[in-house]
Amino acid sequence: MSSKGLIKRSEDFSKWYNDLVSKADLAEHSDVRGCMIIKPYGYAIWEKIKDQLDLMFKETGHQNAYFPLFIPKSYLSKEADHVEGFAKECAVVTHYRLKNAEDGSGVVVDPDAKLEEELIVRPTSETIIWNTYKKWIQSYRDLPILVNQWANVVRWEMRTRLFLRTSEFLWQEGHTAHATKEEAIEETEKMLGVYADFAQQHMAIPVIKGLKTENERFAGAEETYCIEALMQDGKALQAGTSHFLGQNFAKAFDVTFADKNGKQNHVWATSWGVSTRLMGALIMTHSDDQGLVLPPKLAPIQVVIVPIYKNPEQLDQITSYAKQLISELVGIGISVKFDDDDNKKPGWKFAEYEMKGVPLRIAIGPRDIENKTVELARRDDLSKTTLSQKDLSQKISKLLEQIQEDLFRKSSDFLKDNITFASTVEEMNDILNSKSGFVEAFWNGDSETEQKIKDITKATIRCIPLEEKSTGKCIISGDLNSKKVLFARAY
């Protein structure tokens, strides 16, 4: 058991995270630099995330499609800011064949199979998609295009962390095309809303919706909207972005449409994405020193039943009751595992399912069978209660809802308690070095000021909150009428 234990969050949050990802069987590093292996249990959580988001995208009128993995090098150059942002870190395909080495030592690149133009493994797909939309769009009747893609992307990273920063990651990227600026902005904001709803209602992660500063904008966007979350160590994490791209890509790829009067106009664009990074946010928001804590809506196993017995007769009695309970639970859509593996002791199983974040654990022993009770343990607060078997499946269903709510309340309280106002840079630095979290401060909107604050505090402007309207005195320049924005040190 002790070999399964984690270091405490308070001792070394970063090591705690790495240990947890490994010991909860979520993911591991591969031998390929920066690329991760998502293990079955981790992938099952990602599938829950993916399925729910996909449903929400479809409910808002989007369809899925699939575009090529490779992007011709020249496409990246067509949008000036975009190439600056993405060309520096990418995997470049230069050849299309290997051949046997003459010395028999294995295979080598065949120099005769050099590509005329190099191909880039997509870091994001705006360029290849807008090159395609050129063919799809002639008239206003072809608009809007509301397309999403689930895909893998590659951004070469030197320092990687499982889920948070990997060279290859999985994500979705929405790419929409509109006849008007207003409609494109509305779409950008709508999808930010979908992300925020998903984070809060399904991941139980409170987020702040805001705009990125010019410095932090997506390469090629006119405006980047984001949702920002706060991890337990007081660092911020950008959990999703939605970009209003203006007509930048339409101009770069010459995509125009004839409006109702026959006049040619450039098309307006948005793109928006979330990735396997959400797994990192999920882990760092809820989990504790015993392991993973999962909101019931995203738990691959919501309830585990562990029989406690000393002889086969007792196991038979327990199994007979458990089967009936399982059938009831499955009937109301609750996923349940009955772990009657005889090779492992109950204590080992308890620790294992705590590590894996199963929201509810039910233990049933001979005395429970006698008394028509079960012992029920909540993963989130580690509390235990004895419950009568009467109407048990209904009670479990309600309890799962309760856990979902409690997790969100707890993380929301944490967020509220960790937004602190600073009226000077020194104050900000003190806060960041003690309790950390988000720091609210007035900023004059200037990129140089932003950089100065970053140099002093190592904090960046996470966002200009959408709901924040107050103005005051900039902490660097002293400019009055500066906006209140959120700073933090971030992942």
Next chain:
Amino acid sequence: MSSKGLIKRSEDFSKWYNDLVSKADLAEHSDVRGCMIIKPYGYAIWEKIKDQLDLMFKETGHQNAYFPLFIPKSYLSKEADHVEGFAKECAVVTHYRLKNAEDGSGVVVDPDAKLEEELIVRPTSETIIWNTYKKWIQSYRDLPILVNQWANVVRWEMRTRLFLRTSEFLWQEGHTAHATKEEAIEETEKMLGVYADFAQQHMAIPVIKGLKTENERFAGAEETYCIEALMQDGKALQAGTSHFLGQNFAKAFDVTFADKNGKQNHVWATSWGVSTRLMGALIMTHSDDQGLVLPPKLAPIQVVIVPIYKNPEQLDQITSYAKQLISELVGIGISVKFDDDDNKKPGWKFAEYEMKGVPLRIAIGPRDIENKTVELARRDDLSKTTLSQKDLSQKISKLLEQIQEDLFRKSSDFLKDNITFASTVEEMNDILNSKSGFVEAFWNGDSETEQKIKDITKATIRCIPLEEKSTGKCIISGDLNSKKVLFARAY
């Protein structure tokens, strides 16, 4: 309308296929050599295929996971046959950075960012997965591992056809690890069965289960099982393969386990996959000169309702009835589209939904409202009937089941009618040059004989059918006691 028409299958089957894929909005070629764009309607069909297969994999105990896109070059060399089969056609990543060209002309590969070891974009994942399984497997308690991956793969192709042969394609690859040979063979056969059931029950495509000859085996397999289907032009198409890999990859990557007695043994392996090629099989099995024909189980839209009206009052009446019908249909799990687009005429809509293979079309006019009827058209046989509105949703539900059955019966009859026995090579050649289809013939099991027949007839041995037991005289060597196998010209 004529601009939307297809060339007839009988005139040019290959052009008919290309036209159909384009005009039904399924897919198109991208500017990136050999890579396709799967359009939203095509992708919606692929999603139906994927969801059903995923369910069947999970019901047979498999879990999904995700492994890296890139494979170090040296891994490919570890299994001798495997590298022969795959190294010849692959995308090779040699650099990880671009930089601005000095002449300002765009971006160029940064020569300082050359990888020490080249990375191959996965053509299939046996090597990277078995390199991982080495860490996952120590004891018999770690077995079996039943893992599947949904992913994109790249095999460089010079001659490409949408869905049938593309450089990048989407697929699933199952990779399982077992303690015994028997268990691995059982798994290989079980997954072949899953593929056959899926093809027959969901795609309405009859398939023949068999073994590949040594020549046609997967590179690195001891035995390749396959399902073979017959297209309307008489050519065969391999629709799925399941490989018994023996201990080849376990030996190449040194993967052993301790059995119950503590003895170290090499692990037994299987892999199995189907791809977006299934889309090609689906199209070429059922579709006709009017366009796509879809089995109801895979149709993104199962029923389309087209209102026929001359004024807004009529449209209102029709809409009011249609809404009630839609709500009933959705309630019993039928997907339905109401197309009241005022910019397009009913005739245009009829042709459009025929092209897209929507299984049932309902037209409702003022007289139908008066008589409490609808006009119903089946896509598969293009028949029309007038039906009373009474219990209509139930009738539609039954009719969709009927269409699914009828399509399978029709394709099964076609298959039966196109398996012809040949007792000489000349006979085989005559058959292949006239009616085409599968040709049954006796073959002595020798690779040279197989090659001779291929040289004469351009036909390959598609499979040694699992259920075929008869023996006879080889059509080339005259050896008695030769096996009866299936030949065909193939995609």
